[in-house]
Amino acid sequence: MNASGKTLLTQRVKVSRGEIHIIEERCKQCxxxxxxxxxEVLQESEKVNEKGYHLPEVxxxxxxxxxxxxxxxxxxxxxxxxxxVREKKxxxxxxxxxxxxxxxx
Amino acid sequence: xxxxMTRGKKPLLPQELHPMDQWLRSERMxxxxxxxxxxxxxxxxxxxxxxxxxxDKDKVVYVSGIGCCGRxxxxxxxxxxxxxxxxxxxxxxxxxxxxxxxxxxxxSGDGDIFSIGGNHFIHACRRNVDLLVICTNNFIYGMTxxxxxxxxxxxxxxxxxxxxxxxxxxxxxxxxxxxxxxxVARWTSIHVRLLEKSIAEALRMKGFRYIEVLSPCPVxxxxxxxxxxxxxxxxxxxxxxxxxxxxxxxxxxIEKGKPIILGNFVKREKLSYYGELKKLEExxxxxxxxxx
Ligand SMILES: Cc1ncc(C[n+]2csc(CCOP(=O)(O)OP(=O)(O)O)c2C)c(N)n1
Ligand code: SF4
Ligand code: SF4
Ligand code: SF4
Numbered sequence: 597m598n599a600s601g602k603t604l605l606t607q608r609v610k611v612s613r614g615e616i617h618i619i620e621e622r623c624k625q626c627x628x629x630x631x632x633x634x635x636e637v638l639q640e641s642e643k644v645n646e647k648g649y650h651l652p653e654v655x656x657x658x659x660x661x662x663x664x665x666x667x668x669x670x671x672x673x674x675x676x677x678x679x680x681v682r683e684k685k686x687x688x689x690x691x692x693x694x695x696x697x698x699x700x701x
Numbered sequence: 702x703x704x705x706m707t708r709g710k711k712p713l714l715p716q717e718l719h720p721m722d723q724w725l726r727s728e729r730m731x732x733x734x735x736x737x738x739x740x741x742x743x744x745x746x747x748x749x750x751x752x753x754x755x756x757d758k759d760k761v762v763y764v765s766g767i768g769c770c771g772r773x774x775x776x777x778x779x780x781x782x783x784x785x786x787x788x789x790x791x792x793x794x795x796x797x798x799x800x801x802x803x804x805x806x807x808x809s810g811d812g813d814i815f816s817i818g819g820n821h822f823i824h825a826c827r828r829n830v831d832l833l834v835i836c837t838n839n840f841i842y843g844m845t846x847x848x849x850x851x852x853x854x855x856x857x858x859x860x861x862x863x864x865x866x867x868x869x870x871x872x873x874x875x876x877x878x879x880x881x882x883x884x885v886a887r888w889t890s891i892h893v894r895l896l897e898k899s900i901a902e903a904l905r906m907k908g909f910r911y912i913e914v915l916s917p918c919p920v921x922x923x924x925x926x927x928x929x930x931x932x933x934x935x936x937x938x939x940x941x942x943x944x945x946x947x948x949x950x951x952x953x954x955i956e957k958g959k960p961i962i963l964g965n966f967v968k969r970e971k972l973s974y975y976g977e978l979k980k981l982e983e984x985x986x987x988x989x990x991x992x993x
Contacts, residue, residue, distance in 0.1 A: 617719075619718075619719060621731065622730055622731045624731070624735070624736035624737075625736060626736040626737035626931050627737075627930075627931070627932060628737060628931055628932070628935065631932050631935065632891075632935070649736075671719075671720070672742060672745060672746065672749075672893040672894070672897075673742055673891070673893055674741070674742070675734060675736070675737060675738050675739070675740070675741035675742055676730075676731060676732070676741060677719045677721040677722070677725065677730065677741065677745065678719070680719050680720060
């Protein structure tokens with residue numbers, strides 16, 4: 597699923613970092629946020645909400661570039677208005693993910 | 702209860718809400734839509750476009766018909782009208798003619814707009830009523846359990862076509878174009894960024910504007926058509942779509958196994974219904990005065 601989202605630019609650019617928030621009781625475990633995240637930052641967790649749905653969680657692995665870059669894809673794709681991203685103040689040096697396709701979503 | 706998901710898992714401050722919450726009747730959340738349904742992202746894209754264009758929330762009207770998508774007008778904190786089945790466009794036309802300064806939007810399902818409401822759609826296009834119509838096309842009647850729609854692709858299964866559909870579906874952008882809409886586009890609820898841009902472009906225009914949004918219904922469409930998970934439908938939309946702005950709408954029919962053409966197809970200028978109505982009013986007034 598992520599193939600098209602992984603188009604990496606070669607030059608190094610400044611990338612902002614994101615902080616992921618969730619309203620737990622809204623999530624219905626559709627996994628769209630997990631599947632569409634171009635950085636593979638999210639994964640399904642063991643944690644369940646009151647309806648028994650498994651919530652997503654953040655797995656940041658900087659060495660594999662699995663860092664939330666605050667692109668907002670998870671937020672705009674979530675059918676439940678459950679997950680959203682806040683941009684962190686500090687920026688970090690990294691490779692841009694803003695390839696042709698990733699910004700299309 | 703909100704929760705911040707970092708490795709430290711610190712709880713969020715209670716006043717922290719999803720950006721969509723300022724447009725939602727939050728007390729009605731979670732909504733009834735199934736996991737993975739495309740209606741939610743479509744509404745969020747519309748709301749962000751309204752924000753981008755800077756339309757005053759008090760001037761926004763959201764009219765919907767019956768169906769899963771029809772429920773949307775009850776969830777958003779804007780003036781809304783949940784009308785009878787297929788009749789969203791006539792209600793919206795009435796609102797626009799009486800209160801021309803309002804930004805009137807119809808967001809409803811394909812069954813609502815193209816089956817029972819098909820005639821209203823073509824005539825509103827023909828008259829060029831000043832409305833933005835967004836149709837969430839999930840290829841099926843979702844709310845009533847998955848019956849054949851006028852948009853179901855040939856060969857697909859539904860509760861009423863257990864051996865596969867033999868009826869050619871409507872090519873809805875072509876229908877809108879041929880009937881006279883001034884703006885016609887097609888996106889999917891997975892291409893949310895481009896959808897948002899297209900909605901913003903349409904909001905800046907006047908006249909009858911139509912955007913078809915292909916929308917996953919994993920429960921009532923996907924399950925019967927080997928697209929059980931929303932991810933399967935997302936993959937289909939993502940991998941087989943081709944963006945072709947300005948494409949000839951005659952060539953954008955959706956067929957299984959063929960590319961899905963997306964894009965902003967039509968943008969044209971035409972005399973508006975309201976403008977012509979005002980001119981007629983003046984003419985009638987002058988005629989009445991001449992008789993005195
Ligand atoms: C006059 C009338 N006829 C039939 C129905 C039954 N009905 C309710 S929703 C619906 C179809 C909805 O399909 P669609 O517009 O595609 O919306 P979806 O649920 O897929 O979002 C039908 C036939 C009705 N409510 N009223
Ligand atoms: S904001 Fe972008 S990078 Fe961060 S988790 Fe969401 S989809 Fe992944
Ligand atoms: S997209 Fe939303 S509802 Fe689906 S798994 Fe992610 S947080 Fe939950
Ligand atoms: S039945 Fe289909 S259209 Fe209706 S809420 Fe469920 S997924 Fe959405």
